[in-house]
Amino acid sequence: MVGKHRSWWGWGHVEDAVTGAEADALTGRVRALLPEADLTPHDPPPVAELGLRPARVAPPAALAHLCSTAPADRAAHAHGKAFRDVVRNLHGDVRHPPDLVVRPASEQDVVDVLDWCARDGVAVIPYGGGSSVVGGVEPRVDDGYSGAVSLDLGRLDRVLEVDRTSRAARIQAGVFGPALEDQLRRHDVTLRHFPQSFEFSTVGGWLATRAGGHYATVLTHIDDLVESLRVVTPSGVSQSRRLPASGAGPSPDRLFLGSEGALGVITEAWLRLQDRPRWRADAAVHFDDHDAAVAATRAVAQSGLHPSNCRLLDPAEALLNAGAATGGGVLVLGFESADHPVGAALDRAVELCRDHGGTLPEPPRHGDVSGARGRGAVDTWRSSFLRMPYQRDALAARSMIVETFETACTWDRYPDLRAAVIGAAGAALAEVGATGVVTCRFTHVYPDGPAPYFGVYAVGRWDGMLAQWDQIKHAVSEALLAAGGTITHHHAVGRDHRPWYDRQRPEPVALALRAAKAALDPSWVLNPGVLVDHGDDGRHGRTVLDLHVGVTGGLSPAPPVASKIRSRWWSSARSACCGV
DSSP states (O other): OTTOOBOSSSSSBGGGSOOHHHHHHHHHHHHHHOTTOOOOOOOOOOGGGSOOOOOOOOOOGGGGGGEEOOHHHHHHTTOOSSHHHHHHHHTTOOOSOOSEEEOOSSHHHHHHHHHHHHHHTEEEEEESSSOOSSSTTOOOOOTTSSEEEEEEOTTOOOEEEEETTTTEEEEETTOBHHHHHHHHHTTTEEOOOOOTTGGGOBHHHHHHHTOBOSOSSSSOBGGGGEEEEEEEETTEEEEOOOOSOOOSSSOHHHHHTTOTTSSOEEEEEEEEOEEOOOEEEEEEEEESOHHHHHHHHHHHHTTTOOOSEEEEEOHHHHHHHHOOOOSSEEEEEEEEESSSOOHHHHHHHHHHHHHTTOBOSSOOEEEETTSOOOOOHHHHHHHHHHHHHHHHHHHHTTTEEEEEEEOOOOGGGHHHHHHHHHHHHHHHHHHTTOOEEEEEEEEEEETTEEEEEEEEEEEOOTTTHHHHHHHHHHHHHHHHHHTTOOSOSSSOOTTTSHHHHHHHSOHHHHHHHHHHHHHHOTTOOBSTTSSOOTTTTSSOOOOTGGGGSOOSSSSSOOOHHHHHHHHHHHHHHHHHHHTO
């Protein structure tokens, strides 16, 4: 945004950080809940005092104009925006900065960068908005690489075509959410994909991580909005055919959706659009019993009403982030349409909630969005939702552990999963000597299950917060898998979720993924450590020779030695697929 500056160490803009009255109110709530907390604020060190290691690689002369070695650039691209990233930054622990930040201005620049990096054994970390909370953009690579570059796609930021008839657009991967919507607004259409990170994340990042967005039902993931993808890989460019649907074999788009930059760099996508909504309706339903609130939410999810918002806040979450004191929680409901009023759908959803004991302290609101509707409980929750990352940073700087876990499970498993996660988090908090609370909300719901999102708010030790958090994270992740949940519903795998993703992933799929990686990225330079490792099964070990053989099948002719290495890789890939 004009006149604002991105924080190198934390969330969002420096100018929007929690200060003044907001900081006083936030710390006041924490003291009321956790009176023993030491809320002395700590400031991050200036970038100049970080002592970043010198850049280990230099770009070819033809690419030098795209590259930056500025300390502020390198520090800002060293970590994502997870709690552990923020804590490390606050402590000045930036031990794995990229050697270069590279900003391609065209797809050909991406091709040229991958060509150079594959030839010289330089790891490439694709970077969109840097909002990863799972270590997905961190240049945490081993010494087998000559260096690491952060490939920042922010200059590829345009809507290239709009097909108003089919209601779709061809969009470059580096465009941020607000800039995308500004360009689509000229055509009176919208993507309507609003993750919490919307302001600070990009289309390419959403696609690479299978991001969850605005809709709590039906169109929950960016996957649902994809017509086709264009992806640059070291072995060539993949362009899928633009179609509403196809039954022609496995979907080529599904190969790259969620691949987190490990198989290729997404440069463009045709995405399905919608007309801008005219009609909205919303309500906040209170419950005295949490089991009844869950039953009501399930009834709405299975009703075929398809609300755009259906987020259940448990009592602790409702109190902390919506200011509502209840015995069972609050269900935030919302409907929208560009075609017709939606009041009847909301009324039916409210009726289902009342069947389970739900009450409405405020009447439902519905009508034309162009009219003034006043401010209600739903708006309070929405504002709190958007401020949560800034408040997380403010509390982290005051020695508070504030972080989340998200998952998905079937309805029948939810009670046991919730009990297991809260139990594991509570036990881990006790083990690390931290007093705190665990909250839960549903971010998305499906006919067959919810996506629970757990929050941890605890008193940490300034000199030990990272170790405390890692122990809590490990305990809860183990509980999630044991209870039948997924290690992530919409935050991706990155490097931080790898141990549990490897156990969740079926082994035949792992074999196919390794083979795909070997075929598309023969030098294993794309986002190493994400999704799959080159030595996972002992058959894909990457030697020093491999690092310097050039591109083995894609962007430039391979030298003779590279052809031999390519043959070895293809043999390895075939062995992996066949389980030899």
